[in-house]
Amino acid sequence: MKTITRSDPSVTRPHVLRRVAAEFVGTGLLVTVVVGSGIAAQRLSPGDVGLQLLENSVATALGLTVLILMLGPVSGAHFNPVVSLADWLAGRREGAGLPLRDVAPYLAAQVLGGAAGTLLAGVMFDTAPALSGHNRATGGHLVGELVATAGLVLLVFALARAGNGSVTAAAVGAYIGAAYWFTSSTSFANPAVTIARMFTDTFAGIAPASVAPFILAQLVGGALGLAMLLVFYPTAARTAGDVVVPTQPETTS
Numbered sequence: 001m002k003t004i005t006r007s008d009p010s011v012t013r014p015h016v017l018r019r020v021a022a023e024f025v026g027t028g029l030l031v032t033v034v035v036g037s038g039i040a041a042q043r044l045s046p047g048d049v050g051l052q053l054l055e056n057s058v059a060t061a062l063g064l065t066v067l068i069l070m071l072g073p074v075s076g077a078h079f080n081p082v083v084s085l086a087d088w089l090a091g092r093r094e095g096a097g098l099p100l101r102d103v104a105p106y107l108a109a110q111v112l113g114g115a116a117g118t119l120l121a122g123v124m125f126d127t128a129p130a131l132s133g134h135n136r137a138t139g140g141h142l143v144g145e146l147v148a149t150a151g152l153v154l155l156v157f158a159l160a161r162a163g164n165g166s167v168t169a170a171a172v173g174a175y176i177g178a179a180y181w182f183t184s185s186t187s188f189a190n191p192a193v194t195i196a197r198m199f200t201d202t203f204a205g206i207a208p209a210s211v212a213p214f215i216l217a218q219l220v221g222g223a224l225g226l227a228m229l230l231v232f233y234p235t236a237a238r239t240a241g242d243v244v245v246p247t248q249p250e251t252t253s
Contacts, residue, residue, distance in 0.1 A: 013247055014074055020105045022075035024113035026067050030079050031117030031196045032124075033063035038204030039125045052203055053180060061177025068169035072245035077169075080190040081107045082222035083244065086153050090226060091240025098240075107192075114196030122200060132198055132205025136185060137213040144185035145217035146224065151175065152189050153225030156244045157236050165245035172244060191215045 013019065037059035041052040068077040076098075078084045084098055084106045091097020098106065122129055155175055159168040179187030188194045188206070194214045197206045206214065229236050241247075 016102055016105060019075040019102070019247070020109045022071040023078060023106050024109040024116075026071040026075070026077060026113070027079045027110040027192050028113035028117035028120065029067055030060075030064060031114045031193055032121045033067075034060050034193065035118050035121035035197065035200050035202065035204045036124060037063075039121065039127060039200075039202050042203040043125075053186065056203065057177050057180035057186075060180070061173040063173075064176055065169045065173030068172060068244060069166065072165055072169065073248035075106075076242075076247050077244045078106060079110060079192070079244075080152075081110055081192055082149055082153065082190065082218055083156060084110070085219075086157070086222050086226050087240050087243045090157060090229070090237045090243075094237045094240065096238055096241040097243070110192035111195055114192040115199060118196045118199045127200070127202060129199050130201040132201045132207050134201075134205045135207045135210055137207075137210035138184075141185040141210075142213055142217040144183035145188060145214050146221035148179045148183045148185065148187035148189040149218045149221030150225035150228065151179065153222050154228050154232075157226070157229045157240070158233060160239045160242040160244070160246075161233065161236060163239070163242055163246060168245050185214070188214060189218060189221070191218055194218070 034056070038052070038056045041055035045051040045055065067079065071077050076087075078087065078098075084103060087098040088100060088103050089097070092100070119129060121127075152172070152175060156168065156172060159171055162168075176187060176189070179189065188197070194206060194211055197204050198208050198211050
């Protein structure tokens with residue numbers, strides 16, 4: 001029986017339209033989980049912000065884990081522009097990361113999917129779309145976003161070396177759930193999610209004026225995480241194509 005490897009010319013990634021669709025749906029459902037659980041928490045535990053955050057963080061951690069397992073074999077389950085950009089940057093010399101031609105489609109799908117996810121959560125909870133009034137862009141919050149995003153990038157690329165999608169999914173979910181609590185910003189760590197959460201004036205929302213500073217902090221954090229990765233794991237670029245989890249290869253014969 002022939003052994004198939006990623007270097008085999010007969011092995012290809014799933015078609016770009018399938019991967020982009022998976023990124024759209026995955027990011028959309030992730031935002032639906034974040035916003036929807038935030039609305040539910042606000043209604044179920046009025047006046048108790050700590051309990052609301054606990055409910056929101058647990059739902060997000062579990063939902064993200066499931067989404068990575070469900071759609072990772074198709075697109076890699078980036079669901080995050082910073083991860084996609086880091087994947088392209090890390091793997092471009094080795095030819096192992098996200099191809100440059102796929103970067104823009106991935107980013108567009110993630111941003112549009114995130115916005116759709118906010119709308120879906122609003123429909124389910126009978127909450128009309130509205131720009132958030134929740135200002136978050138303090139100095140401490142921006143440092144929190146930098147730390148959260150740097151840790152996320154370092155984590156997903158370090159775990160890609162092991163090639164175990166189940167472990168990666170659980171670890172990424174656990175990290176985001178924990179980062180809700182150990183960062184002052186509650187760990188958005190994702191430009192697409194940040195933009196999407198601008199359109200809900202609920203517990204999970206972020207004011208439009210806070211979006212650009214958050215995204216800047218996330219991009220800086222992503223660069224810092226990638227730099228740490230190359231210091232700790234100099235050969236990590238070889239497995240960039242397996243971020244967040246390996247896609248399921250297809251064969252041409």
